[in-house]
Amino acid sequence: MTTEHNRSDNDSGLNERHRTRMQRKKAVVDAKIAAATDVRGVLLVNTGNGKGKSSSGFGMVIRAMGHDMQVGVVQFIKGAIPTGEERFLRRFPEQCEFYVMGEGYTWETQDRTRDIEKAEAAWACARELLSDPSIGLVLLDELNIALKYHYLDVQTVLADLRARPAAQHVVITGRGAPPELIEAADTVTDMTLVKHAFSQGIQAQPGVEL
Amino acid sequence: MTTEHNRSDNDSGLNERHRTRMQRKKAVVDAKIAAATDVRGVLLVNTGNGKGKSSSGFGMVIRAMGHDMQVGVVQFIKGAIPTGEERFLRRFPEQCEFYVMGEGYTWETQDRTRDIEKAEAAWACARELLSDPSIGLVLLDELNIALKYHYLDVQTVLADLRARPAAQHVVITGRGAPPELIEAADTVTDMTLVKHAFSQGIQAQPGVEL
Structure with a gap:
């Protein structure tokens, strides 16, 4: 008691x-x-060595789609392997424009001239989305890699980002975001690696990494 | 020349x-x-104070759905406001089971007894998903908050996670993941806050935070 x-x-x-x-x-x-x-389009950057940069961008894509917004995705580097997110989002061509412009990671292509051509073509595609006020959110997946290797000029990229429609949100992902981009962004997250299954001998698997 | x-x-x-x-x-x-x-179901934890923990989890949900996997989502804390991701994923009831079990953040409810009841009900729901081998990926959104406030016993949670089907992936999100969970996880990312639009006077907006 x-x-x-x-x-x-x-x-x-x-x-x-x-x-x-x-x-x-x-x-x-x-x-x-x-x-x-303040209500306006925000610029978000996901960088760092941990997992979750691209997947967070894709989470925001469906968040925006849930609010009936039109969205656009440009993948700058990935694209050698078709991913689950690509397969899923291609089911909604009326709401989501999806462009895979990369041929794979830089260490796979090993061809700097070709990588630069691909990055420039991807940026031309991104610029179309960034000048279209009907697109509510744009995901520029792995753009940071193209900037880090100087495949694209960061000042050109920043000028196009500044010129976009006032209400448009943009999410940029990839390791090694340049300081100029971090400075220009409204929200920046460093996905810090604590540990990764891959380092413990676990394969990249569909639904997790692919 | x-x-x-x-x-x-x-x-x-x-x-x-x-x-x-x-x-x-x-x-x-x-x-x-x-x-x-090694090929097996992995346990992923997204923690830290930066943006991207839940959105990364939802990105993995559609990644898995793109591979035609069945998925389950339990939201432990959020739920006072219907979100874009909920609105979107409820379009696919055959592929995605979506349960909103929370009533809002702890500082909104201010009622510990009721929060604990809700957390226990949410865990009962999570346990169903964790014992169903047809579910390929389970997202336990904001579970870390319920653990941090000791609304749920971490050892019970870990035992149920260990007992899940061998191929099932689980993603757990929320600030303040307990050390026992980090130890048990295969992949852990600390979403480290660099800066957030909110701190610069920009409202939480549909497609970004909601």
Whole structure:
């Protein structure tokens, strides 16, 4: 009985402290929400060595599609292997324009001149999407790789991004985002590698990496 | 003429060095791929304070759906506001089971007892998916929050994860993943905040955060 009574007292104290803490937290969060009044297209960058850069971009693609927005995807590097996201999104040609412009990773092609030609063709395709106000969100998947290897000029890319429709969101992914792009972006996440199944001898698998 | 000639020499040297470097890189990558022979369901955790934890999980959901896998989603905390990803994925009830079990963030509900009841109901739902070998990938969105607040017992959660079908992939998202879960996971990414539009006065917007 005493134990029960004490536990109930403890629970009640814990619940009360929880409520007080959460009330304080809500006040802080609400103040931040009230201060965030700007509505415009945002530029997001996912970089770093960990998993989740492209997949987060594709999550935003379906988030936008759920709000009946038109979306566009350009893949700059991947494309040697057809991926699950490509197979899935090609089911919706009216809502999602999907362009695979890369031939694979740079260490697979080993041909810098050809990589540059491909990157320039991909950027021409991206520029079309970035000048179309009917497209609500554009995913430029692995663009950072093309910038990192100087296949594309970062100032040209930034100028085209600045010139895009005011309400259009853009997500750029890939390792090694250049400092100029990070500076220009509204939201930047570094997907930091804590550990990866691959390093533990587990194959890249459909639904996970492919 | 001389300038042209030099540039061509320079380009040729650059291209050759690029090829040599990429050949070395390919050898390293290929050796890693050859060493990664294990095929089994992996446990992935997306944690950290930056953007991209849930969206990466949803990107993996459509990646799996692109490979014609059956998928299941349980949202532990979000759910007060219908999101784009929910609206989108509910279009595919035959391929994606989608359960919104939370009532909103802990600082909104401010009711620990009720939060615990909701978390337990959500886990019962998750356990169904984790015991169904026809489900290829399970997304447990914001589960880390429920663990962080001790709404659920981490050892119970780990035991159910260990008991799942051998080929099933699981993605767990949310800030503050407990060390026991990180230890048990195959792939862990810390979505590290570099900057966020919200802190610069930009509202959470459909297609981006909602």
